[in-house]
Amino acid sequence: MDPTRILLSSLLALGMAGCHKAPPKAPPAPPPAGPPAVDLAKLPPVDGVSLAHTCAGCHGTEGRIKSAAFVSLAGLPAADLVRTMKDFRTGKRPSTLMGHVAKGLSDRDLEALAAYFAKLPKDAGKGGQP
Amino acid sequence: MKRRDALTLLGLGSLALAGLPRLGGNTPRKGRVVIVGGGVGGATLAKYLRLLDPGLHVTLVERNPIYIRPYGSTEVLTGHITMKDLDVTYDALHETYGVEVLIDAAVGLDPVKKLLRTAGKKELPYDRLVVSPGIQLDYGAIPGYSAQVAETRIPSGWIPGAQTALLAKQLQAMRPGGLFVLVAPPNPYRCPPGPYERAALVTEWLQRHNPTAKVIVADPKDAFVTDETMLLGWNRLYRYNPPDDYAKKLAAKVEVKRHSEGGPITWIRAKDGGKVKRLEAGSLQIHTEGGVLKADVVNVVPPMKAATLAFDLGLTDAAGWCPVDRRTFKSTKVPDVHVIGDSCIADAMPKSGFSANSQAKVAARAIVEELAGRPVPEPVWENTCYALAGMHYGLFVADVFRLVDGKIARTNGPDRYLPLDASPAQIRLGARYQQAWLRTFTQDVFE
Numbered sequence: 001m002d003p004t005r006i007l008l009s010s011l012l013a014l015g016m017a018g019c020h021k022a023p024p025k026a027p028p029a030p031p032p033a034g035p036p037a038v039d040l041a042k043l044p045p046v047d048g049v050s051l052a053h054t055c056a057g058c059h060g061t062e063g064r065i066k067s068a069a070f071v072s073l074a075g076l077p078a079a080d081l082v083r084t085m086k087d088f089r090t091g092k093r094p095s096t097l098m099g100h101v102a103k104g105l106s107d108r109d110l111e112a113l114a115a116y117f118a119k120l121p122k123d124a125g126k127g128g129q130p
Numbered sequence: 131m132k133r134r135d136a137l138t139l140l141g142l143g144s145l146a147l148a149g150l151p152r153l154g155g156n157t158p159r160k161g162r163v164v165i166v167g168g169g170v171g172g173a174t175l176a177k178y179l180r181l182l183d184p185g186l187h188v189t190l191v192e193r194n195p196i197y198i199r200p201y202g203s204t205e206v207l208t209g210h211i212t213m214k215d216l217d218v219t220y221d222a223l224h225e226t227y228g229v230e231v232l233i234d235a236a237v238g239l240d241p242v243k244k245l246l247r248t249a250g251k252k253e254l255p256y257d258r259l260v261v262s263p264g265i266q267l268d269y270g271a272i273p274g275y276s277a278q279v280a281e282t283r284i285p286s287g288w289i290p291g292a293q294t295a296l297l298a299k300q301l302q303a304m305r306p307g308g309l310f311v312l313v314a315p316p317n318p319y320r321c322p323p324g325p326y327e328r329a330a331l332v333t334e335w336l337q338r339h340n341p342t343a344k345v346i347v348a349d350p351k352d353a354f355v356t357d358e359t360m361l362l363g364w365n366r367l368y369r370y371n372p373p374d375d376y377a378k379k380l381a382a383k384v385e386v387k388r389h390s391e392g393g394p395i396t397w398i399r400a401k402d403g404g405k406v407k408r409l410e411a412g413s414l415q416i417h418t419e420g421g422v423l424k425a426d427v428v429n430v431v432p433p434m435k436a437a438t439l440a441f442d443l444g445l446t447d448a449a450g451w452c453p454v455d456r457r458t459f460k461s462t463k464v465p466d467v468h469v470i471g472d473s474c475i476a477d478a479m480p481k482s483g484f485s486a487n488s489q490a491k492v493a494a495r496a497i498v499e500e501l502a503g504r505p506v507p508e509p510v511w512e513n514t515c516y517a518l519a520g521m522h523y524g525l526f527v528a529d530v531f532r533l534v535d536g537k538i539a540r541t542n543g544p545d546r547y548l549p550l551d552a553s554p555a556q557i558r559l560g561a562r563y564q565q566a567w568l569r570t571f572t573q574d575v576f577e
Binding site for chain 1: 539
């Protein structure tokens with residue numbers, strides 16, 4: 001048998017059995033819990049432009065995207081977007097990650113965001129040409 | 131030969147590749163912003179500055195005429211895409227957004243006269259300079275490893291390029307039953323789930339093409355971002371048995387299979403001896419604190435710090451990263467200079483393309499408003515890192531951030547990962563979103 005294979009298989013066996021020799025000094029374990037939760041209501045308001053910018057990485061610059069996977073947000077009625085995000089937040093509407101994002105935004109944020117997208121035309125030619 | 135060298139030979143090294151007609155003329159300019167570094171941070175910033183204020187004169191200085199995107203580059207290793215698929219041009223930044231793209235390298239700055247000096251002997255005046263230089267790989271931090279070894283024998287490819295292609299070739303030529311070792315980096319580093327996604331995709335590929343091969347991740351850490359969801363994916367896809375403490379935590383929420391015989395992938399944490407002490411490039415022996423691994427192909431993701439340029443321009447702190455005011459990304463070291471992306475200190479934000487994109491937009495708004503004499507808007511940031519445990523097994527970390535007591539803090543609480551009890555349909559959808567994101571994200575940055 002190839003000696004490297006013997007070394008590998010014995011090493012794997014050791015690793016699996018937890019006999020892999022421990023390092024001389026283990027680094028301290030990271031703190032189990034993160035910082036205390038942020039109270040969104042106590043933070044200053046953010047405007048719709050800045051909020052919309054955070055969506056663009058998936059939903060397109062100025063909320064316009066040609067994608068089968070992600071929804072274009074430009075021109076969506078504000079009430080619809082707010083309701084959808086709130087439903088994502090509570091889990092009433094299932095999501096992959098939008099529920100997590102919605103939990104990081106306040107109701108005020110959702111309203112500012114939705115008002116901004118509602119004003120944008122659905123189609124403005126290529127991107128947001130200056 | 132690198133593309134840049136080829137251009138230099140052609141005498142184009144310091145010419146603006148994408149000419150100047152749109153910007154040379156009569157339009158009154160409300161300010162000059164010079165950006166150094168055409169990665170995700172710099173490109174996003176250039177585009178968004180021009181979107182927010184078409185009156186600004188924006189110059190992007192970048193050494194390479196073509197950007198090789200790092201996000202998704204692991205798919206080159208498994209042949210899902212080719213190196214060419216990683217190429218992104220600056221054409222749209224120039225043609226659609228009127229950004230002046232200068233193919234040149236920054237070499238120094240005069241903070242008093244507010245001039246950036248380039249290798250091409252240009253002096254670019256600025257009202258604001260934004261540096262988005264990315265990371266450098268500290269090859270020398272692991273004894274036996276070096277840039278030369280990385281280029282010839284043990285590639286890294288964490289900054290994608292020739293090393294990515296070399297690693298793909300090595301993997302595809304590995305002997306049947308060979309051992310692939312991925313040496314994971316210490317914190318902080320670019321793309322936190324990336325090394326584990328790479329190990330997973332390599333394992334998936336090997337199962338099909340080299341089914342007796344093995345994969346070991348040697349890690350100087352005991353945990354990583356997305357660890358529970360990633361290890362659960364390995365458990366389901368690759369007969370991986372998570373360490374007992376993880377198995378216990380996972381089993382409280384979801385069924386974890388106990389495989390009588392372990393699968394092809396092994397994660398050796400710091401506490402199990404995973405920290406690498408030195409490498410032998412000739413014999414491909416990896417000396418860890420727990421023993422010696424005799425590998426057939428090795429991929430090292432070295433420790434990282436801010437790119438050399440950040441050091442050269444005097445923007446770094448003792449730890450090798452760039453301190454900034456979080457609201458504006460203004461350097462605390464040099465006036466009128468901002469630093470964004472992987473090289474800056476951004477607290478709870480990971481070093482990711484999504485973070486750099488989000489930071490660029492916050493910096494763009496701060497610059498536009500300040501140059502106009504208005505107050506800086508209240509910032510908000512987001513990050514999503516999609517990662518794959520297999521080509522059809524998607525997971526993620528997603529966070530929203532706000533400024534809290536001068537630091538960047540997460541606001542979405544404990545919910546940030548794929549739920550452990552996610553359905554198979556949600557998991558497949560995550561993978562589909564990951565693939566879609568690679569395209570939509572590139573569009574938001576460059577197009």
